[in-house]
Amino acid sequence: MSGAGFAGLTAAVALAQRGWSVRVHERGEKLREEGAGIVLWQNTLTVLDSLGVTDELNAGSMRPPYYETRMQNRIVSQEGMDGIAWRTMTRPYLHSVLLNAARAAGAEVVAGSEVVGATETGTLRLRDGSELEADLVVGADGVGSAVRDSLGIDYDRQGSRDGITRFLVGRHKEELAAIEPDTEWDNVIDFWNFEPRVLRVLYTPANDRELYIALMAPAADEDGSRVPIDLDLWTSIHPQLAPVLREAAVTPGRYYGYSTTRLEHWTQGRVALIGDSAHAMCPALAQGAGCAMVNAYTLAEAATAASASDLPDALTEWERLERPYTDRCQERSQDYADTRGMSQGGQFTGDVMETTLYDPTDPRRHDVARTR
Numbered sequence: 001m002s003g004a005g006f007a008g009l010t011a012a013v014a015l016a017q018r019g020w021s022v023r024v025h026e027r028g029e030k031l032r033e034e035g036a037g038i039v040l041w042q043n044t045l046t047v048l049d050s051l052g053v054t055d056e057l058n059a060g061s062m063r064p065p066y067y068e069t070r071m072q073n074r075i076v077s078q079e080g081m082d083g084i085a086w087r088t089m090t091r092p093y094l095h096s097v098l099l100n101a102a103r104a105a106g107a108e109v110v111a112g113s114e115v116v117g118a119t120e121t122g123t124l125r126l127r128d129g130s131e132l133e134a135d136l137v138v139g140a141d142g143v144g145s146a147v148r149d150s151l152g153i154d155y156d157r158q159g160s161r162d163g164i165t166r167f168l169v170g171r172h173k174e175e176l177a178a179i180e181p182d183t184e185w186d187n188v189i190d191f192w193n194f195e196p197r198v199l200r201v202l203y204t205p206a207n208d209r210e211l212y213i214a215l216m217a218p219a220a221d222e223d224g225s226r227v228p229i230d231l232d233l234w235t236s237i238h239p240q241l242a243p244v245l246r247e248a249a250v251t252p253g254r255y256y257g258y259s260t261t262r263l264e265h266w267t268q269g270r271v272a273l274i275g276d277s278a279h280a281m282c283p284a285l286a287q288g289a290g291c292a293m294v295n296a297y298t299l300a301e302a303a304t305a306a307s308a309s310d311l312p313d314a315l316t317e318w319e320r321l322e323r324p325y326t327d328r329c330q331e332r333s334q335d336y337a338d339t340r341g342m343s344q345g346g347q348f349t350g351d352v353m354e355t356t357l358y359d360p361t362d363p364r365r366h367d368v369a370r371t372r
């Protein structure tokens, strides 16, 4: 397997728990997830539950009371999700939970081991010149996937006009409450602002101590996308967030543009691609890692059910059944990113919830979809 991000580690746990001998090659010298926070929805939490990590996950994450959307600091919606599961956490924490589970299941995770390519007959090629044979090769090596590119799988990439800089900072709860005493600072709060310019702060408590903030600005806005952030600019638009913005201004960060990647096919022979290598998406619906982990799980199920000789056909069938859900999620996320539609609030209803409500552990899920 190539890549020990959320996709690769989830596949490693699910495959190892099903009796596969698993080795993950990670290019990074250290096994860790850089980056700030993440929101996971019911589809992904269901996968994590079936991997047996719910208790550990819950111990270091939180379930905010509401997802609140504001425009020009006026509340436009507060959504409690009506019993749908969702949680927020830091990325390093989620990574550590998955890494512990992968090791407990017997998977080997090797750091400082770069994959340079793969063949459809199941050979994984490493930077150090080794060639390893496997029944199944999983390319979970992110948006710049060497596995995908070595197989010559064609793709198109659609960019977005906005980008985001993400930070993990302290909660600063008392200071925030002193500024706005009536605000529930445990909520996720999506602070949109269009006038005099588009500058959005997605405020996401990750646990008791840590706050994840994502600062969105158009790529064309030089001051808005600058890192270190332009503190005067951001506090002039979002003065109620001054305590956390001050800390963000002295925290290292990087402005990222995002895009949608659509592949000709996710599988080739004995190779399957999952996660951003196969289906990177705009973060509007917060489902990129979610879909990655769901697809990692269903891949493990499909591969385990196949005989060694039938594996390539089983992978093709896995893609045929599972991909449409991810394709639709990518479309909706791209649409939200293009229109900035989440600023209208009340967005967690109707078709948009298809991905969240998908239960990848339900063996009858495709029967249900067919009879709809």
Ligand SMILES: Cc1cc2nc3c(=O)[nH]c(=O)nc-3n(C[C@H](O)[C@H](O)[C@H](O)COP(=O)(O)OP(=O)(O)OC[C@H]3O[C@@H](n4cnc5c(N)ncnc54)[C@H](O)[C@@H]3O)c2cc1C
Pocket: 002, 003, 004, 005, 006, 007, 008, 025, 026, 027, 028, 037, 038, 039, 040, 113, 114, 115, 116, 140, 141, 142, 143, 144, 145, 146, 164, 166, 214, 256, 258, 274, 275, 276, 277, 280, 281, 282, 283, 286, 287, 288, 289, 290, 291, 292
């Ligand atoms: C601003 C923003 C916010 C987001 N928020 C959310 C959210 O709230 N919820 C959500 O579900 N998703 C979110 N996402 C999407 C999510 O971050 C990604 O979809 C997810 O991290 C992809 O995981 P991955 O394992 O496929 O790829 P990656 O995280 O990129 O992991 C790939 C791994 O492979 C390794 N690697 C790369 N090349 C090689 C190689 N040649 N050999 C060996 N190893 C290699 C890398 O070092 C890395 O460890 C967000 C994305 C963005 C941009």
